Structure formats: C-alpha cells, structure tokens
Amino acid sequence: MGSLKSNDHDVPEEQMAPMAAYDEIADWYETEFLARTPGDGHPLSLGALLRDLLGEGEGEGSDGDTCLEIGCGTGVHAALVRELGWTPVGIDLSERMLRHARGRLPVAQADAERLPMRDESVPAVIAMMVHTDMPGYPAVLREATRVLQPGGTFVHIGVHPSFCGGFADFSDREAVVIRPGYLDSGYWTKESWTNKGVRDKVGAMHRPLPELLHAFLDAGLQLDRFAEGGAPTPLVLAVRATKPQPTGTAPA
Structure with a gap:
C-alpha cells in the first residue's frame, strides 16, 4: 500500500490561483453544488464511467489495493472506489476542500x-474532473x-x-456551437455557459484533444480505453x- 507523507515543496505560482479559488468555494461546493447532484456526487453522473474504467480491486484492506485520487476535492468519489474493492487515498491543494474530504x-x-x-x-490512480484545474497537467501525468x-x-x-470551454456556446443544448478558441492551447478562462457551476468561479485551463492525449503518451502511459x-x-x-x-x- 502506498504511504502519504508531508510535502515541503512550495506550491508553484501558477497553481496558487486555483487553490485559492477552491478554498473560497469549498463550503458552497459541499453544501450547495453537491446537494443538487445525483447519488454519485457529480451532476454529470460519472459513476458509471469510473466503475467501467477502474474496475474491481482486491477488496478494501488487502495488500496492494490502494487507489490514489489526484485532486480529490471533498472526496465525493471515495464511496464508489471502496465499493469497487479499492482503498481510496487522496491529495489536493485546497485545505478547505480537504476539511470536507x-x-x-x-x-x-x-x-x-x-x-x-x-x-x-x-496499483491505481484516478483523476476526476481536475485536469482543467491543473496548468501543469502533463507533469501531473508524469508523476502519476x-x-x-x-x-x-x-x-x-x-x-x-x-x-467544453469558453469557446462552447450552450445556449441551445441540442445544438452546441463551437466558436473560435478550441484550437488555441494553454489558456485560462472563467468564461462559462452557466453561472451555477464551478468554472465561472475558479476558471479552467484548455488544451485541445490531441495535446491532451499526447501528454499521456509523453508521460510513458499506454492508452487502453x-x-x-x-x-x-x-x-x-x-x-x-x-x-x-x-x-x-x-x-504478475
């Protein structure tokens, strides 16, 4: 089982903004945002995707079954990870989010x-809805x-x-319009189609699809599904x- 230890490294300046932003919204996220979500703790019902791709562990408490969640936030996915037979552990930059986790x-x-x-x-690492919060996501993949x-x-x-991003116009959910901006890389924006979600409050980093997938390959990972x-x-x-x-x- 992997062990967590204290980390004395300074937080990179480019990560300070999202950390501070999540500290500011932590209570809102826990008490209001999650309160209007389905049982898996997220409005996009991510449980089925996680269940399918992570699969079953060896049973909580057994050797070698640790699943690390990067950017665990308030820990809403831990229950499903346990249900699948893994022992969840999490890391996050935001102390106030971790108070709930x-x-x-x-x-x-x-x-x-x-x-x-x-x-x-x-044996397992998950990252749930966090890559847009991490300007250095390629480095995060290398660490994973x-x-x-x-x-x-x-x-x-x-x-x-x-x-999804500041370039996407969701005025008509049946016919989303992609405006210029998708092909641009590495920019941070708080532009969002709704003021009831997270992105208009904390912002998001955009990377086009090929760049994101290449980051997996550059980190030495083999893409499976x-x-x-x-x-x-x-x-x-x-x-x-x-x-x-x-x-x-x-x-093995």
Whole structure:
C-alpha cells in the first residue's frame, strides 16, 4: 500500500490561483453544488464511467489495493472506489476542500506535480474532473506514472476538451456551437455557459484533444480505453491508461 507523507515543496505560482479559488468555494461546493447532484456526487453522473474504467480491486484492506485520487476535492468519489474493492487515498491543494474530504478518505495536502508517494507504490490512480484545474497537467501525468506500479491503471475522467470551454456556446443544448478558441492551447478562462457551476468561479485551463492525449503518451502511459459521457453533445471524456511492464517482464 502506498504511504502519504508531508510535502515541503512550495506550491508553484501558477497553481496558487486555483487553490485559492477552491478554498473560497469549498463550503458552497459541499453544501450547495453537491446537494443538487445525483447519488454519485457529480451532476454529470460519472459513476458509471469510473466503475467501467477502474474496475474491481482486491477488496478494501488487502495488500496492494490502494487507489490514489489526484485532486480529490471533498472526496465525493471515495464511496464508489471502496465499493469497487479499492482503498481510496487522496491529495489536493485546497485545505478547505480537504476539511470536507477527511471524513470520507485518508488525505494529504500536496501538489499533484510532486506527489508525496514512493516510486511504483500504488496499483491505481484516478483523476476526476481536475485536469482543467491543473496548468501543469502533463507533469501531473508524469508523476502519476512514477507512483504507479508496472501494469497499474490510471483513469482520467474530465470535461471533454472538444465540446467544453469558453469557446462552447450552450445556449441551445441540442445544438452546441463551437466558436473560435478550441484550437488555441494553454489558456485560462472563467468564461462559462452557466453561472451555477464551478468554472465561472475558479476558471479552467484548455488544451485541445490531441495535446491532451499526447501528454499521456509523453508521460510513458499506454492508452487502453476511451469513453464519453453526456448527451446530446458529449460533456465528458474518459481515458484508461496503463503503466507498461518493463521489457521482458511477465505480468504478475
């Protein structure tokens, strides 16, 4: 089982803004935003995607079944991770979000670009709706690869880069209009189609789909499966990737 430890590294300046923003909205997120969500703790009903891509662990409490959630927020996905037979642990930058998470799973306040875990220490890592919060997501993927055991699973579930962002006009949900801006890379915006969600409050980083997928490959992950969620236009893109076994090593 991977162990969490304290992290003495300074938080990068580009990550301070989202951390502070989530500190400011933590109570609203827990008491208002989540209160109007389905049972899986998210308005986009992510449970089915996570269940399908993460799969079953060996049973909570058994050796080697730890599932690390990067950017766990208030820990709303921990119950499903346990139901699937994994032992959830989480990290997040926002102390105020973690105040709500501590009753749901073991947590540590840490920078996702410097995970406080040993090399090859966990069999599974998940990132749920957080890549747009992380300007350094390619570095986060490299860290996830570092802490994963060979053959371990990484599950990314995030807003769909092709259909969600400041460039997307959702005035008509049956006919979403993609304005100029999708092809631009690496910009931060608070522009959102609704003032009742998270993005207009904390902003989001945009990367086009090819750039996002290349970041997985550049981190050394092998892409295994893909899924989309939301209708009639996909709002969520899910990816399952694996850390390859060393060459010449048979799977355990």
